[in-house]
Amino acid sequence: MVRRVLRVDVVHEDGSVCEHRIASQGAFREADCTGRAGWTATCSCGWRASAASRAGAEEERSLHALAHTTAAVPVRTLTVVPTPTPAPCTADAPLAG
Ligand SMILES: [Zn+2]
Ligand SMILES: [Zn+2]
Numbered sequence: 001m002v003r004r005v006l007r008v009d010v011v012h013e014d015g016s017v018c019e020h021r022i023a024s025q026g027a028f029r030e031a032d033c034t035g036r037a038g039w040t041a042t043c044s045c046g047w048r049a050s051a052a053s054r055a056g057a058e059e060e061r062s063l064h065a066l067a068h069t070t071a072a073v074p075v076r077t078l079t080v081v082p083t084p085t086p087a088p089c090t091a092d093a094p095l096a097g
Contacts, residue, residue: 005044013037
C-alpha cells in the first residue's frame with residue numbers, strides 16, 4: 001500500500017510555498033518574501049485544501065488522512081446473495097458400479 005504524504009505549508013498569494021523565515025507577528029519578513037496569504041494542506045495523492053490558519057489546514061489534513069484510512073478498510077454493506085448451487089441431475093448420471 002502506498003504511504004500518503006500529507007503536508008501543511010504556508011503559502012504566498014500566488015500559491016507557492018513560503019519557506020522564508022518570518023516572525024510570528026510577520027514583523028521581520030525576509031526581503032524576497034511576497035507575503036503570506038494563507039495555509040495549504042496537500043497530499044501526495046493530489047488532494048489540496050487551503051485554509052486561513054495553520055490550525056484550519058491541520059484540521060483539513062487530519063480529515064483527509066482519515067479519508068484515506070477509512071478508504072483502505074472495506075466498509076461495503078452490500079448484501080451478498082449466495083448463488084444457489086444447482087443440484088446435480090442424478091437422473092442422467094451413469095450408474096456407478
Ligand atoms: Zn515567503
Ligand atoms: Zn490523499
